[in-house]
Amino acid sequence: MTRFEESAPVKGGFSFDLCKRNEMLVQKGLKPSSYLKTGTTIVGLVFRDGVILGADTRATEGPIVADKNCEKIHYMAPNIYCCGAGTAADTEAVTDMVSSQLKLHRFHTGRDSRVVTALTLLKSHLFSYQGHVSAALVLGGVDVTGPHLHTIYPHGSTDTLPFATMGSGSLAAMAIFESKYREGLTRDEGVKLVAEAISSGIFNDLGSGSNVDVCVITKGNREYLRNYMLPNLRTYVSEKGYSFSKKTEVLMTKITPLRELVEVNEGGDAMEE
Amino acid sequence: MSIFEYNGSALVAMVGKNCFAIASDRRLGVQLQTIATDFQKIYRIHNKLFIGLAGLATDAQTLYQRLVFRNKLYHLREERDMKPETFASLVSAVLYEKRFGPYFCQPVIAGLGDDDKPFICTMDSIGAKELAKDFVVAGTASESLYGACESMFKPDMEAEELFETISQALISAVDRDCLSGWGGHVYLVTPTEVTERILKGRMD
Numbered sequence: 433m434t435r436f437e438e439s440a441p442v443k444g445g446f447s448f449d450l451c452k453r454n455e456m457l458v459q460k461g462l463k464p465s466s467y468l469k470t471g472t473t474i475v476g477l478v479f480r481d482g483v484i485l486g487a488d489t490r491a492t493e494g495p496i497v498a499d500k501n502c503e504k505i506h507y508m509a510p511n512i513y514c515c516g517a518g519t520a521a522d523t524e525a526v527t528d529m530v531s532s533q534l535k536l537h538r539f540h541t542g543r544d545s546r547v548v549t550a551l552t553l554l555k556s557h558l559f560s561y562q563g564h565v566s567a568a569l570v571l572g573g574v575d576v577t578g579p580h581l582h583t584i585y586p587h588g589s590t591d592t593l594p595f596a597t598m599g600s601g602s603l604a605a606m607a608i609f610e611s612k613y614r615e616g617l618t619r620d621e622g623v624k625l626v627a628e629a630i631s632s633g634i635f636n637d638l639g640s641g642s643n644v645d646v647c648v649i650t651k652g653n654r655e656y657l658r659n660y661m662l663p664n665l666r667t668y669v670s671e672k673g674y675s676f677s678k679k680t681e682v683l684m685t686k687i688t689p690l691r692e693l694v695e696v697n698e699g700g701d702a703m704e705e
Numbered sequence: 706m707s708i709f710e711y712n713g714s715a716l717v718a719m720v721g722k723n724c725f726a727i728a729s730d731r732r733l734g735v736q737l738q739t740i741a742t743d744f745q746k747i748y749r750i751h752n753k754l755f756i757g758l759a760g761l762a763t764d765a766q767t768l769y770q771r772l773v774f775r776n777k778l779y780h781l782r783e784e785r786d787m788k789p790e791t792f793a794s795l796v797s798a799v800l801y802e803k804r805f806g807p808y809f810c811q812p813v814i815a816g817l818g819d820d821d822k823p824f825i826c827t828m829d830s831i832g833a834k835e836l837a838k839d840f841v842v843a844g845t846a847s848e849s850l851y852g853a854c855e856s857m858f859k860p861d862m863e864a865e866e867l868f869e870t871i872s873q874a875l876i877s878a879v880d881r882d883c884l885s886g887w888g889g890h891v892y893l894v895t896p897t898e899v900t901e902r903i904l905k906g907r908m909d
Binding site: 445446447448449450451452453454457461462463464465467468491493496498499502519520521522524525564565673674676679680681682683684685686687688689690691 | 706707708709711752753760797800801802803804805806807808809828829830831832833834835837847848851856857859869870872873876888896897898899900901902903904905
């Protein structure tokens with residue numbers, strides 16, 4: 433019963449059975465669709481007690497802003513977080529997958545996850561797809577060996593750095609880091625510098641925008657500051673709103689009640705023989 | 706012409722106070738020729754969960770059939786209805802599986818979760834979820850819908866006001882898109898009832 437098995441939940445991995453049909457459609461002149469990208473500015477830096485990660489919150493679909501407040505700092509382990517730039521579906525899928533693998537590994541070994549484990553799992557997955565899984569990541573965390581910060585490129589190469597930026601706004605953010613970073617920053621100085629670098633990306637790069645998310649990871653503790661700064665609130669909001677004097681014309685209405693009305697027979701002889 | 710513009714569609718979902726509304730246009734076309742004016746794009750998964758599928762109509766129907774299959778299996782195993790968040794993850798996984806040869810569909814999912822809290826989300830064609838607290842849009846008319854919803858939406862609207870707002874946003878947006886229109890189909894879901902209405906629009 434091979435046809436039945438095709439729709440059953442598969443064991444995992446990609447399935448390529450629509451590729452031939454899609455190739456044929458492209459040859460007939462139909463342009464393929466654009467995917468949700470996170471244009472993005474993502475940054476990370478190592479400070480005195482750990483690692484701070486930062487990201488903007490705009491998701492674009494071509495030139496349109498699809499999501500004004502998306503989350504780009506993904507959870508990997510209680511002590512490891514990862515920022516993602518590139519195709520949104522790829523960054524979400526790859527970080528979810530490695531997060532599950534890390535959890536299984538923690539059960540298997542009985543120890544906390546190390547940042548290099550996450551790094552190796554991510555880079556080997558991305559390399560095996562030769563860059564077609566378009567995810568550029570900034571991975572940071574604190575484990576038993578200390579604080580670590582890495583960047584991972586879509587083709588699978590990695591760098592280990594004290595401060596890093598990725599995404600379309602990376603040059604704007606790197607300009608801030610290169611001029612103001614120094615070793616041994618305190619927590620408040622680090623958060624302020626990360627927020628400044630992300631803001632630089634938000635205001636100077638068109639692919640990044642909206643708010644600033646910050647995540648501070650130290651030994652044994654992490655603080656996820658969602659929407660740490662909101663520099664782009666909506667300015668002119670009309671209090672009146674829209675009122676529609678002429679109602680929409682309705683051709684047909686069908687109401688389905690969701691809760692059944694139970695009829696209660698008060699004092700009836702219903703159960704009499 | 707893009708693959709998404711082959712059939713044409715407009716979908717929008719909005720959140721209100723303990724209720725949600727999901728609306729679509731009714732046109733089915735083959736590029737510039739209209740084939741049907743009563744094409745269904747919003748499907749009911751269970752009483753409190755609806756999915757609308759924009760994009761290539763054949764992929765939308767195939768994807769819907771696969772999702773109904775997975776939902777029925779889930780229902781048999783778990784003996785309860787799927788929560789909207791779980792269903793959204795399921796749709797995302799089904800779409801990402803075809804990452805390098807995708808279905809040309811953009812789903813819009815809307816449901817009432819635990820405590821009748823409304824949930825909406827949309828995805829691109831490879832499963833990147835976009836959860837929103839106010840409204841989500843999809844289809845060829847999406848750019849006009851973004852504009853209309855952004856200005857007409859108010860938080861915490863009651864059911865009747867939500868219906869009026871979503872209908873006005875849909876009708877004004879599809880009037881500016883050649884490939885969608887021919888009326889509207891709106892589902893308004895509250896904890897006690899599901900109201901399905903068909904709207905009258907410009908037939909051009």
